[in-house]
Each structure stands twice: as C-alpha cells, then as structure tokens.
Amino acid sequence: MSNVARVNEVPRKASRLKKCLRTATAWLLLTVSLLLWGAGAPALAKAASTAAAQKESSVSVESAPSHDWKWLGKAPLTAEQVQEILAAPKGERPDPATYLDKKYMQRHLKQFRQGVSFVMGLDNYVMYVLTRKSIGREDGSCFVMPKIVCDDIAKKARGDISVYEQALGFEPGYFQGHGGLVRIDVTEVADLHVRIPSGNEAGANAYWLPGGYTSGGVPEAVSDLIPKARIHVTRLQGE
Amino acid sequence: MAKGEVVPFLRGDGAYRKIPQSDFAGEDAPTDTWQVLRDIHTAANETSHAEKALSDGLSALLEGTAGDVYLAVLYLTRLSLAEQGGRLPLKTPLHELLLTARENMIKHRNAFSGELVFPNGFIKKAALEDMQGWNETVFLPCYGVDLFPDEN
Numbered sequence: 001m002s003n004v005a006r007v008n009e010v011p012r013k014a015s016r017l018k019k020c021l022r023t024a025t026a027w028l029l030l031t032v033s034l035l036l037w038g039a040g041a042p043a044l045a046k047a048a049s050t051a052a053a054q055k056e057s058s059v060s061v062e063s064a065p066s067h068d069w070k071w072l073g074k075a076p077l078t079a080e081q082v083q084e085i086l087a088a089p090k091g092e093r094p095d096p097a098t099y100l101d102k103k104y105m106q107r108h109l110k111q112f113r114q115g116v117s118f119v120m121g122l123d124n125y126v127m128y129v130l131t132r133k134s135i136g137r138e139d140g141s142c143f144v145m146p147k148i149v150c151d152d153i154a155k156k157a158r159g160d161i162s163v164y165e166q167a168l169g170f171e172p173g174y175f176q177g178h179g180g181l182v183r184i185d186v187t188e189v190a191d192l193h194v195r196i197p198s199g200n201e202a203g204a205n206a207y208w209l210p211g212g213y214t215s216g217g218v219p220e221a222v223s224d225l226i227p228k229a230r231i232h233v234t235r236l237q238g239e
Numbered sequence: 240m241a242k243g244e245v246v247p248f249l250r251g252d253g254a255y256r257k258i259p260q261s262d263f264a265g266e267d268a269p270t271d272t273w274q275v276l277r278d279i280h281t282a283a284n285e286t287s288h289a290e291k292a293l294s295d296g297l298s299a300l301l302e303g304t305a306g307d308v309y310l311a312v313l314y315l316t317r318l319s320l321a322e323q324g325g326r327l328p329l330k331t332p333l334h335e336l337l338l339t340a341r342e343n344m345i346k347h348r349n350a351f352s353g354e355l356v357f358p359n360g361f362i363k364k365a366a367l368e369d370m371q372g373w374n375e376t377v378f379l380p381c382y383g384v385d386l387f388p389d390e391n
Contacts (some may be wrong), residue, residue, distance in 0.1 A: 118263045121273075123320045130268070131372025138364045143263055169261040176271060179324045200265070205258050214261070 074219075075211020076104055085199065085210045088165040093199040093210075100211065105196055107214045112194045112221050115147030115187040119164055120234065121178020134225040135184070137202035141222045144194070147185055149219060155181070161236050169207070169216045181236040188230055245296035246303075249275060250310060252358045267369075269310065269361035272317055282327040290329050294336070301339045305350035306357050308343055309366040312386070316373040323381055337384040344370075344386050354369060 076086075081099055088094070096105065120129070129135055136142030145168075157163035161175045175181040186192070196212040197204060201222050207215055214220050248255045251270025257278075259271045266272065276293075283289035300311035304305040315336055344351075351367035374386045 028318075032381070123273075123317060124266055126320060126376060127316055127369075127373060131369070131376050138267060168263055170263075174261075176275070177277065177326075179320065179326065198321065207258065220263075232347075 004110040004176045053207055064202075074213045074217060075209075076100065077211050080212060090204065091200050095212065096196040096212070098197055100196065105152065105212075108196060108219065109194060109221060111146040111148065112189065115185060116144035116177075116189055116192070116194065116221070116223060117147045117150035117183060118142070118144050119150070119168060119175075119181055119183045121175055121179040122182055125182040125233075129182075129184070129228065129231075134227050134229065135231065136223070139202040140225050141197075141201040141203060142224070142226055143197070143201070143203045144186075144222055145218055145220055146225050147187070150183065150185070157236075159236060167216065168218060169214055175236075183234040183236065185231055185232045185234070186226055187222075187232070189223065192226060194221045194223045197222045216218040244301050245292045247266055247358075249293075249296045249300060249314065250307065250358060251275070251361070256359050260300070264277065267363060267364070268313055269357035269359055272310075272314055276317065276329070282328055289348075290331070292328055294331055297331070297336055298339060301336065301343050303372075304355075305347035305366075306355040306363065308340065308347055309351065309355055309370065310357075311336075312340055312370050312373065319377050319381060321376075334382055335380055337382055337386070339366060341384060341386050341388070345389075372390075 077099065085099065137223050153164055153167045153187055156167075161181045162172065164170070164181055165172055197208065197210075197220065199208050199210060203222075209215055212219060212221060244255075251257060251268075255270070257271035257274040258268065259274075279289055279293050282292075297311050297314060300307040300314075303311075315333060318327060318329075318331050319333055322331075322333060324332075335382075348367075351370065353364075355363040355366050356370070357363070371387060378384045378386055
C-alpha cells in the first residue's frame with residue numbers, strides 16, 4: 001500500500017484500490033459531445049459563446065468553451081443579459097442581485113440550506129484538501145451544489161462514477177484518471193455565506209454561466225472557505 | 240510536441256491553455272494539468288519522443304521562473320500520485336526530477352510566498368503552502384525527497 005494511501009483519510013481497502021487503479025482507463029478517453037442544443041436556444045447560445053470567446057481570448061479553439069444548454073429556462077435571464085455579464089472581465093462582473101430578482105435568489109439558495117456537496121478526483125483531494133485546513137480557492141470561495149442534488153445523482157449512479165461525470169460536466173474518464181471520486185458533504189452551512197456566483201470567483205472559468213446553474217443544469221452556489229473539520233468524506237472508486 | 244513546444248504546452252501559454260469543464264474541478268493552476276498529461280500520453284502512443292519530451296519539459300520548467308518551478312512541482316505531484324497508485328501512464332524519472340526540484344527551490348523561496356504570474360495571465364497565490372503540503376504528503380513519505388530540507 002502506498003504512503004499516499006496511508007495518509008489518505010478516506011477509508012478503503014488496499015486490494016480494492018489496486019483493482020481500481022489497474023483498471024484506470026482515463027488516458028484513453030472517449031469522445032463526447034457536450035453540445036446539446038436546446039430548442040430555441042441558438043440566439044442565447046450565440047450570445048453566450050461570443051461573450052465567452054471574448055473573455056477568454058487566449059483559449060485555443062480546441063479548448064474553447066462549448067456549453068450545453070440544459071440550464072436554459074432555469075435562470076430568468078435574457079440573451080442580452082447573459083452576453084453583457086459574460087463580456088465583462090472577470091473581477092468586474094456585476095453582483096447577481098443587480099440582475100436576478102429577490103424571490104428567484106431566495107428560492108435558488110433555499111436548495112442549499114439542508115447542506116452542500118461537491119465532488120473531486122482523489123488526486124485533487126490529496127493535493128488540495130488533505131494538505132489544507134480549509135477547503136476552497138485562494139480567493140476564499142468554493143463552488144458547491146445542494147446536497148439533495150448530489151444525493152439524487154448518487155441514487156442514479158449506484159456507485160458508477162461515470163454518472164457523476166456526466167451529471168456534473170466532468171470529462172469521461174476524469175475520475176478514473178484521478179484515482180477515484182471523492183464526495184464531500186457539509187451539513188452545517190448557516191455561517192458559510194452560501195450565495196449565487198457572480199463569475200468573479202477564482203473557480204469561475206470559461207464555462208461559467210450566470211444565474212446559479214452549471215451549463216449542464218445543476219444548481220450551483222459559492223460558499224466561504226469550508227473548515228475541514230466540518231466535512232464528511234465519501235470515496236467512490238469506480239470500476 | 241512535434242514543434243518542440245512542450246514547455247509552453249505544459250505551462251498553458253496562450254492557445255495551449257486547458258480549462259477544466261466542470262465548475263467543481265478543484266485545481267488552482269494556470270492550465271488543467273490532468274488534461275495536459277492525458278494529451279501527452281495520447282501523443283506517446285503515436286510518437287516515441289513524447290515521454291522524453293515530458294521529462295525534458297519538466298526539467299526546463301525546473302530551471303525557469305518561480306512560476307515554472309511551481310508548475311513543475313505540481314506536475315511532479317500529479318505524476319507521483321499516479322505512480323503510487325499504479326496508474327502512471329508515462330515513464331518519467333520522478334526521483335531524478337524531484338532532486339532537481341529540490342536544488343532549485345531555494346532560488347525562488349521568497350517568490351513562492353508572493354503572487355506568481357503566468358504568461359497566460361493566471362495568478363497563483365500561496366504557492367509555497369501548496370508545495371509544502373505536497374512535500375509532506377507525497378514527496379517525503381513516498382520518495383524520501385524533502386523539497387524544503389532547511390525547514391524540516
């Protein structure tokens with residue numbers, strides 16, 4: 001058993017780990033299409049894509065954002081609003097309270113009151129959680145989803161980590177390539193300042209969209225740094 | 240790779256920058272290092288030069304700026320974890336590279352405590368904390384290499 005495994009806080013058996021790791025086929029990735037264009041979406045899609053291209057001018061064509069549009073209709077935003085928000089440089093994007101109505105924001109954030117969750121690759125867990133006292137980016141923010149949503153994904157997945165990849169916008173094979181999936185749950189969230197992302201957060205990349213949903217339609221929010229003592233960790237190894 | 244541009248590729252310069260697709264991917268880096276290594280592995284299936292290019296690229300980064308050294312150490316951490324897990328797809332002289340890293344850490348000790356600005360505009364803060372954590376969690380216990388020998 002590796003020393004890394006020894007320091008890992010996630011309980012697991014060495015034999016299962018070996019089996020998992022031997023079968024890791026992440027480096028042979030499948031091709032996948034993320035462009036699931038929704039009916040009536042082209043105008044909004046074009047607006048957002050144009051803005052995304054403008055804000056990440058250094059991004060190559062092959063790695064340029066290609067959103068799917070399951071989020072359409074979930075956030076009450078017009079194409080013009082989306083374009084305007086995405087076109088603003090990161091750091092200068094408006095407070096969501098200036099373009100989302102109060103009731104929508106309250107309804108959205110209510111989903112996070114019973115707890116928040118996020119998932120990450122095991123390697124990233126070792127690199128960015130085990131070695132730190134709190135969890136999140138260096139700007140003090142952490143992208144989270146409602147725990148109830150992660151519970152739903154878990155029910156559908158039944159241990160199949162590829163279901164998490166598909167649901168949460170990770171590339172196929174991502175978690176196998178990271179040694180497995182680690183799910184982190186936090187139920188004590190009252191003081192974590194859970195809020196709708198503005199797009200100025202360190203973790204908001206070229207795929208970020210305004211309104212509180214991922215491009216795959218999963219509700220998201222950002223919290224303050226999460227104390228490590230407060231997290232509940234579950235590891236899934238996959239096939 | 241074929242153009243000998245492995246360092247810009249590793250660093251995510253300009254058009255080489257890789258961005259994680261998920262908002263929940265938790266890496267603070269100028270490029271998505273996992274995607275980069277995956278692409279190099281794919282290239283290794285097509286050309287015998289890919290593994291050497293990776294080693295040479297990491298060596299070059301270790302001789303570069305503070306940001307380059309930080310990024311090289313990040314790659315070494317990722318590769319070390321893969322090796323410890325028995326899923327390292329590329330033959331990489333990790334121990335040798337770690338020794339080179341150790342030699343070059345001291346030169347940039349002060350810079351690691353500040354902001355590291357990468358050619359693609361990414362700004363990394365608290366690089367020293369990350370590397371100290373990886374040192375204690377991965378390099379020391381797994382390879383017996385201490386990147387910060389004066390501090391332990």
